[in-house]
Amino acid sequence: MTDFTIPQERKVITPIPGPKSQAMHARRLEAVSAGAGAALPVYIEKANGAILVDIDGNQLIDLGSGIGVTTIGHTNAGVVEAVATQVQNLTHTLFTATPYESYVEVCELLNKHTPGNFKKKSVLFNSGAEAVENAVKIARKATRKNGIVVFDHAYHGRTNLTFSMNFKNAPYGNGFGPTAASIQHVPMSYPYRDPQGMTGEEAARRAISYMEKRVGVEDLAAIFIEPIQGEGGFIVPAPGFLATISKWARENGVLMVADEVQSGVARTGKWFASEWEEGFEPDMFTIAKGIAGGMPISAVTGRAEVMDASHPGGLGGTFGGNPVSAAAALSVLKQIEDGGVLERATAIGELLTRRLNELKAKYPVIGDVRGRGAMIAIELVEPGTLNPSKAAVDALAKHMHSNGIFVLTAGTHYNVIRFLPPLAISDELLEDALSVLEQGLAAL
Template identity: 70%
Template sequence: MTIEQKRNLVTAIPGPNSIALQKRRMEVISAGVGTALPVFMDEAHGAILRDVDGNQFIDMGSGIGVVTIGHTNQRVVEAVQHQVAKLTHTLFTVAPYEPYVKVAEIITRHTPGTFKKKAAFFNSGAEAVENAVKVARKATGRTEIAVFDHAYHGRTNLTMSMNFKMHPYGTGFGPLAGSVHHAPMSYPFRDPEGMTGEEAAARAITYLEKRVGASQLAAVFIEPIQGEGGFIVPAKGFLRTLDQWCKANGIVMVADEVQSGIARTGKWFASEWEEGYEPDLITVAKGIAGGLPLSGIVGRAEIMDASHAGGLGGTFGGSPTAVAAGVAVLEQLEEGGWLERSLEIGEILTTRLIALQAQYPIIGEVRGKGAMQAIEFVEAGTMKPNSQAVEELVRHCHQNGVVILNAGTYNNVIRFLPPLAISDELLHDALDVLAAGLEKLAQ
């Protein structure tokens, strides 16, 4: 399937067919399942989404980082079609199949760390995180888990406890799981001026030693670049210093790379941007399978082997179709060009966004790595979060055919996660729409 890679609006947004579908939706879909853009998509390819009214949108979110390799990537589609016609399900823990092994072979080759690694696969990012908690507790015999301010790890009972922001993810859903402790994060834009990564790590370590005790901690979970928290990139030295402390105290260091991994930042994993940082376990999902539900844990073999047989798994975890899609994605990444494309996209984004920052004082910071970039909005001349500007800009972009996403603890961040298949022309077109929205705000 091909769709012309061009933004094209033929109706008002939403169009009449989307409006009709929204009415049907309201009758039968839970109100708890929200929608940022009430437009119903019919098909997609590359970096373009086409709705049921024929409008074509530039996708700057990739389904929150899922279709990193592009919508309906040909090799992913072919792999899924072949697999679903050949073998749809047995459950790997009942009767295994080769693609599960193959995707593990590829992912262990590219995960940071010089040690031997093993993997296990599940469905969602939250499942991967929960299973990483299980593995760390089993390996250490300890119970307590450390996470960080502004973190997001999922919507299950345990991962809701691990999130920093309660609303909307945990409001009214308690009681939540215990034995989870939140430590201060390195947030260079909002930390005291001049604070180094090592100093920020010392602050977090002091808190955990006093509040929990290193001997009680099974694992420290951290996103090397925070996702829902607003694409916060910790100061250099923060991750490395935490990792050294964990290794000195027998604590499992877990990098949650559900959003930042699989070529998103210009490296296989965002953890690789921090020299000397080698997490024991990494959780993956989103971009690993081109849109199919696949997640996993990969890390030190001795930690991954700590669980007894039957302790890890699940009926649909690592399904034949999902792992076949995963192989198709990872093989293309191995063939080359995608990491470089991520860096090229990052260069275009940062150049354009920094130019806009110089023009509009409501842009407080531009940050990110590769094709994972964000802008944080403030009230001009202050550090006060400006969520209203983000709300108006998101609405403007949606109305003009560009799908962008908000983020941030204070709802004052716009994040960019375009498919790596996007052209320079489409990328500039999307940024032109954003620039027009900023000019409209300034007036």
């Protein structure tokens, strides 16, 4: 991850967005549905490592990774080579019509590296939301039950079923109804906002009480949870929460599904974020985003007997496990196997956590620093309170964007800034980005 085709440095040569981006954005507004928004209307021409280059020539430090997709780094050499080779040999046949080896290889590696001491099988799709939808189908088929439990502050996608599973209606679901049936929401462990001193086990018992009294186990097929919530604001549940929920699910014949679309594939310093909590034993995992270095592919991996519940033809899709995307995924997964990637995620997390906590001690607008590995966030509040400060987040994001740092916001209350950099980022780039962040905090 050290040979770069673009110098790994921030360079601001025009206002951001620059004149060419502004002109392109005007074209976009004429041609593209308003439903596809833009966090920052800067039009990217090329990228490498942790640097985005826009059409005006500005070089931005990327702390978003395409929302966790280019985990291995933009235009990673191994991924580029794998894709180029595959394009020359085979671009498509449809795996469920005339199959090919790379699909099988991706499944073998996922079965090997997802947690759980049991035989696993996998199936491939296109996107995170599609993986979640199919995990719901598999769970219902395997259990012959319908109910699905999800958690406060959760995000699972933008399709009809998955936006019904989200906690926040706007912007993902409002006006798009009706929502899907048999989806029940229960309280999440949120250490920063839970009653002071509430343990993970206590928070789990609160959620279990909801499930037993308001949902009922008789028709409950599965519990879906992000081990670290993504759009909800990188909420890490208190220790013991996931294990206690998992134990209750096993005892009651309910499947446990870990939505690792954003937190999986080396992002947190482990293959999957589920590994951080001993005793948490998901039956299925939904996987996407960082799996293929920017190419579209997703997966459901789980217990073999659960994954085999579907009848032949019940799962699949025209582009699921496409050969080009599968080749990219194999490159990413093998690079993680070769070593150094998980360690880099850990080192990034240590640097970010240390520096952000230093800023927290200095600037009381930062109420919380949380996350694992290269998945870290700060929650901003009105100083001395727990009141969310969306205004501070908006001001900081604008400051960072205008100074060549791309960051993403998040949180149920829109008051979280998340740091989700490519693992190819250097310490120097991180320090540069954090210096711009501190300038913005000082200006507040």
